[in-house]
Structures are given as C-alpha cells and as structure tokens.
Amino acid sequence: MNLPAYLRSLAARLFHGSEAADDLNEELRSHIEHRADDLERFGLSRPEAERRARIEFGGYQRYREESHEAMGGIFFETLVQDVRFALRVLRKSPAFTIAAIATLALAIGANAVVFGVMNGLILRPLNLPQAQNLYGTEYGQDSGWQAYPNYVDLRDRNHSFDGLAAFNFVFVGLDTGKDPAAATGFATSGNYFDVLRVQPYLGRFFHAQDERGPGSAPYIVLTYAYWHSRFQDDRGVVGRVIRLNQHPFTILGVAPPGFQGSLLFVSPDFFMPIVNQAQAYAGFDLNERGNDHGIFEVMGHLKPGVTPAQATADVNAVGAYLQKTYPKEFAHKTATLSRQGLTSFGGPVRAFVAGLMLLAGLILLAACANLGSLFAAHSADRSREVALRLALGSSRRRILRQLMTEAVLLALVGGAAGLAASIVLLRKLSTWQPFTGAPVHVPVTPDARVYVVALALALVSGFLFGIVPVRQVLRANPYEIVKAGSVGMTGRRMTVRDVLLLIQIAICAVLVTSSMVAARGLMRSLHGNFGFEPRTAMLASTNLAMAGYPVDKVPAMQRRMIDAMETIPGVERAGLVNSYPPLVYGAGSRANVFKDETTDLRLSNVAAMPFRYEVSPGYFEAAGTSLLAGRAFNWDDDKNAPRVAVVNREFARKMFGSVTNAVGRYYKLHDGTHVQVVGVVEDGKYLSLSEDQQPAMFLSAQQSPVSQAYLVMRSHRDAQELATAVRNKVRELDESLPVQTGTWESFLEVVLFPSRIATIALGVLGLMGAILSITGIFGMAAYSVSKRMRELGIRMALGAQRKEVLQAALGRALRLLAYGSAAGLLLGILASRVLAFIVYQATPRDPLVLAGVVVAMAILGLVATWIPAQRALSVDPMVLLREE
C-alpha cells in the first residue's frame, strides 16, 4: 500500500471528518441524479425516475458506511459519532447513568486504593539508589535482631556484599540548649550512608573511619524533616553541639530530603554512630556477643554478578562458622535474604495486601456483573431502536460498537470519579500517624502506576459489562421485534443475567461473612484475658538516662518514683517494669534458660526461651496480674539478696511440671546464674494477641537495673486528670526527666493495629458488596416487575392473592438471593481460615456470625425488593389492561 497516501487520507478524515462525510454524500447523490437523468430519458417522470434510481442504488446507508470504512480514518470518526450518540442516549436515562457511574466509581475507587497501598508498600522500591539489589539478612522467623560482634564478623567474612551496614533504634532526650524533647534515631554502623550510597544535603556524613571503638564518634546527622521542624531550616546547625541524654554530640550534617533510612514505616529524626550507642542506652554493652538486641537490621548491595542464592549460602556459611567458634553465645538460625523496607512484617503485609487486592477484584467483578445485567436490561429496552437500525441496513458490528462505546464511556467516567476519590484517600493515608508519639507512617502516596492501573481497570470493566448484551443483539430479529413490540421475558430457564446476579450475591455474602468474622475476632481480643488488666492501668514511660543518671543511681531513683506515685490521690498501687510492659509496641525480649542440673551451657541445651521482664515490688498488683502460688517481689530482693524470679504458669509447667512444684525450685539464666522461683503468676499475652501461650519469667528490677522503665499505676480516676498528676509528680522529682503517659489500653493500639485495619478494610469492602447486591437485586426485581405488569394485572383480575402476586413478581430474585447467600456463606467460612492469621480468634464456627450473615442477607433482600414489591402490589388491573 502507498503509505504516504494512506496517512494523508487518514489525516484528512481525522481533521476534516465532517467534510469527508459531506463529500461522500454529495458523490452518492450525484450518482443517483445521473442515473435518474438516464431513466428520465427513457420516459419516466422526474419523481419516478429518482425513486427508481434510489432503489437500483441498493442499501444507501450500508454502502455509505462501507465506503466510509474503505476510505480509512473511519475509526476516529465513528468513535466521535458513537460518543456523541452515547452521550445523547445516556442523558435520556439519567437513573441508569447515575447508578452505573456510582457503582463503577465505588468499585474502581476501592481497587485504586488497595492497589495504591500495594504499590506503596510492596511494588515501589525504596527511595534509595540502586534499591533493586539492596538486600537485608533475616534469621529464622525473627527480624534481623542480632548481636553487634556477629554483624562485624559477617561484614568482614562475607564475599557477596559490597559492604554491609547495620542499624538499631535509639530513643533519646535531645536537648538543643533550651527545650529538651524525646527524639527517635537510628544508631548506625559508620559505613551506613556509604553502603546506602546517599550524599548529604548539608555538611557531611560520618564514615567507617570515624569509628575508633566505643564512644569514639559523638556525631549526629539530622534527617531533612527533623532539621526543618526542630531547627527551622537553619543552615548554621552544622558544627553545633547538642546533648543526647546529656552527652554532647556534634551535628555533622543534614540528610537529603526524602531519605529516611531503609524502613518504610518508620521515619527517624536523626542518625548517630552505633559505637556511641552506650550513651543513648546506659549500661548497653555493644560488644557482648550474647546481646542479640545490638543490631536491628543488616543490609548491603550485592556485588555485581553475585546472585541472591549465592549470597544466602555465603551468609549461612559465616553463621555456621560463628556457631562453631562461639557455641555458648551464638545459635545459627538459617538466614534468608530479604527486600528492605518492611522488615519481618514483609510476609504478613504482603499476604494481607494480596488478600485485599483479591477481595477488591471480586468487588469490581461483582460491580461488572451488576452493570452487565443493568446494561443488558437497558439495551433490551432499546431493542426496537436496534431493530429499526438493523432494518435500515446498519450492520450488527456497527451497533455492537455503539453499545461498547457507551459501556466504555460509562466506565471511564466512573473510573475517573473513583480514581479522584482514591487519590484523596491515599494522600490522607500517607500523612496519617496511627500512633501518637511514634514516628510511624504509611507511605502510600499515589503515583503514575496507580493512575494507569485505575484507567486499565476502568477500560477492562467497560468491556466486561459491555459484552453482556452482545448475544442479545446478535440474535435480535428485526422483523419480530418491530412487529411484536418489545417481548416480555417469560423464560423459565436461567439466563446469563441470573447467573451474574447469583455470582454477585455469593461474592457479597463472602465479604459480609469475612467482615463479621473479623469484627467478632477483634471484639473478642478486646475483651480477652491478657494476664493483666489494661483498662484501669496508667503507664508512664521514663528513661533516667535522658536525665543523666548513671546505672548505679537508677534503683534508688526508681523506688522514689514509685513511692511518689503512690502518694497521688486515687492511685491504689504503683509498680514499674523495665524496658517495655507486655503488649506495648510489640516489643519484648526473650532469654535462654537452663535446667538447674545442666552444666554445659551451650545453646543446644536450652530448656526454654521465656519472655523476660524485670519488675519492681507492686508491679503485679498494679498490673492486675494475679498470683497463683508463692509470693511477689519485695524491696528486700535487691542486689545483695539471692537472685529470685516469679514465673508464669506456662513456665512452671514447662520447667517443673506444675505450679505447686515450681515454688522454691531453681533454674539457671544464660550466664549460669542460679535463680530461685519464689512465685507463680497467671499466663498472659506478651508480644502479640495471636501468639500461642508462651512461658515468661519476671526478675527483680532491683537486681538488674535498667534506666528505661514504665511506671504502672492502678487507679479508677479519670485518665486525663491522672496523667496530668503523674507528669507533675515526675517533674517535682526531676525537672529534666521527659515522661510520656497513657493508659495501658491506649498502648494496646499498636498490637491491635493489624486486626483493626483488617476489620475496617473488610468492613468497608463488605459494605460495598452489600450496596452492590442491593442495587443488583433491586435492578432485577424492578425490571422483572415492570416487564410483567400486564401479566400481574391479569393475574390480579383473575383473583390472585397478594402472596401469589408477590411470588410471581419476586420469587425468582429471592430464590437467587437464597442460593447466592448459601454459596457465599460456605466460601466465606473457607476464607476465614486465612483471616485467622491476621485477626486473633477469628473463627467462622460461631453461631452469632452465622446468624448475623443470614440476617444481614435477609435484610439486604428485603431492602432491595421493597419498592418493586410495593409496585407489584399496587397494580390496578383495570388501568393496565385498558392501557395496552
């Protein structure tokens, strides 16, 4: 073909579309007139000659369309025509148009939001140079917690990484000279910025050569955001000395905007060298190989040509070497390489988001099914118009194309509305801080990928629901329809529309079931037994290191604080727990313990790995943990007394067989210290609500002092008043000591977060499913009533009862509802097994849930069929029969 000529004609059609159409019309008319001239010459009258000429010409419309197509460029021109026509048609039936657009906006909006979350958390690489070959090491099921010396060995002995960096969290008091305030930072290895390949925005970063042993590098680097909020973009901060927990540190520089380390959820305020971590945590011994909380994560870029599998083998080889060399301190767990950003949450987050995506996809499918049947009904009502166009010589392809244009147009408008709403929602979500006081956020700002996916989904759903009426049009027989008027649907067999509605109801029932299962699980976890009573307990977090207390002054000061708390009116009992109380921030540490008779303290002989808490006298009463046997701690259990412990029931059972057996017995800590069990308390939850029962041991806080502790106060006073009183009391004791207060219940937010998010997400999707089912059932019932008005009128005239009329009008819709709900309920029960991983105690074998689903679906049916039923009952046979 002559390409330039084609392009020229295409361009001509495109830009002078109507001109071309006029041209064609004129040419065809000219043909008919020439023919008429000839016929006139044979003696026909002019009108007769023109009539004959037109008949001889054949199907004018058809040839016009074919010619048009043969000219090329037809696609765009027809498109414009179709769009114009579609707009006219849609404007004529506003109810249908609005319903369709709203449905699509909801469904596509939901999908865009879920995809935005998936994009932000899973698909989008970290905002770091060459993030695609940045890997972290993960050991066993845990996140990367490990000891600093092990990291140093791994860094120096591996052959796979282009440098390995490590970091840990630090929570400090940061004093610029006028306003001490708590701040969150990352304590990092010296090579951190070089390994991540980041350049400073201002000043300089610290490097590996700055590390010369513990305490040798008192430097900090600020994040851009913290520099902006705390230092008001002051470029003079570089070189200034500030105080971290009363120790002087020099500000070296500011990190570039957008750089927040290698975690997606957490944005720190500053970075400091890990060799100075002891200044942030008094008594923290970085170089102890047994301290597996020295490092949170280790990461690095793979060397060119090294595959992740090779690197994994390499890391495991180093692990095996360390285990052989340090059998007492290091038990190697199989390491894997992981993508950076989500830490050990990666697996669950991925599974959850994938599950949500699936559900959102189902919603969209349900919406398409719904719209498909609406659209089919809509185009069935237009069967006369279609028949006329067919009779006038228009091709079926052309009519289908027109219908498709309408569907895609609706889909695009709905998709745009949904996308706009989802952008607003995602932006809100990105600035949301779920936990006050913790620098946690959800980075899900939408980007081009989200827009493209939403657009694609809109197009696909347009085609999906657009093809539903295709068969109908292809089978349409113009003569029959023009003769008989639109034919009522009286068929008994299942139509495509019925099947679609059935699927949709089933999907909705699945969603309703799973959201109810999740809600029930959440409710149960809120009222479950935690082994302490969170509702009337106030927590106050203090870190004596922030006020500069050395470790040996800590026990005395902590005792003064507890005594002071008990003088506050309304406080029944006060106590203290080191580091974090159970279920707070999902933080908890485990310790290895041995049976008393064990002499070879290698890790393979460990008898149990209980959670380890250090608590003061009064803690158990303040926390509401009941003592089952023996005694709790008293102030005599101090440094000079023999080491004692209180253990939970699970610990007693595991180590000594029973609760009564345990009291008075001995066991060994990981360093061989003898500890006597003096009491047993009830079991509880420690790290997460969904954990299996774990052993726990409570040691005396006076025997192993730590500067960071939570005071626990039991009181029935108003929480806000009490919190103020607590803060004032702490200030009385020491003005320079920052304190953070909150009820224990409010601190549970973090552990409840996953189940809460799951419940909300499922609830929203379930609600959408319900709305879609209502509109679906309503659409079908209303349509079938309107089509069968005449039949219903005759039935009533012949004396049918109300019940029979209703049965005739709505029986089919209600039967579909029943079958769909049953199928959905079964599927929902199966799906709930998956839910149990996220939501504590999510079980579908719960009569309340089953009854709830049945009631919910019944209410849906009632709501959806109410108006059509009223309409069917109000049929006046006389009026109807006269009308037709």
Added chain:
Amino acid sequence: MAEQAQLLPGTLDLLILKAVSLGPLHGYGVLLRIGQITDSALLIEQGALYPALFRLVRQGLLKATWGVSDNNRRAKFYELTTTGRKRFREETEGWNRLATAMSAALAARSEEV
C-alpha cells in the same frame, strides 16, 4: 435483459481499473463503461461500486478530482495513478494466465488425459 453472471470476488476492482484506464470517469460513468465493455453480462449493484472506488483511492491506485459531467452536474472523476497503471498491467497479466489455464483445464476431454 440477457442473463447476468455473478461477479467473482476481486474482479470488481480489476474491472474498475480497466474502465478508468480508458479515460477519466465519474462513478456512474464507471458503471456505464463496465456495462458497455462487458455487454451488460455482469450483475453489479450500483452502490457496491463506491466502497471499491474508495478502497482503490486509499491504496493509491486511483486519484479523484471534482469536475462537471456531460449532464452539467457536479461529479467526482477518477483516473489511474502511475502505481495504478502498473498494478492494472500486472493484474491483467495475472488474470489472463488464470483464465487461459482455467479454460484449458475445463476444455480437457477424457481421451487427452
């Protein structure tokens, strides 16, 4: 009217090229010329001519210009382009070869086999 034969697929294009090769024609004129040179032996619905004409224009074989006909009416005249002339020659040769082969084949008698 004499008995008319159904048009073989693809032959209309060649007929149009032939008709136009004898001199520029408008659409109706093409139809008349085809009737004249085939002795009205072929059945062509009048409207069917136009899609074929436009296809040939798009392929660059014909070019069209508006003008005035003998009847003093505005009409669009078609003539061959250089490519059109070349294509017409090729197709004619192709057709002749096919026709010779076909008639030889159909004339074959049993004793010749």
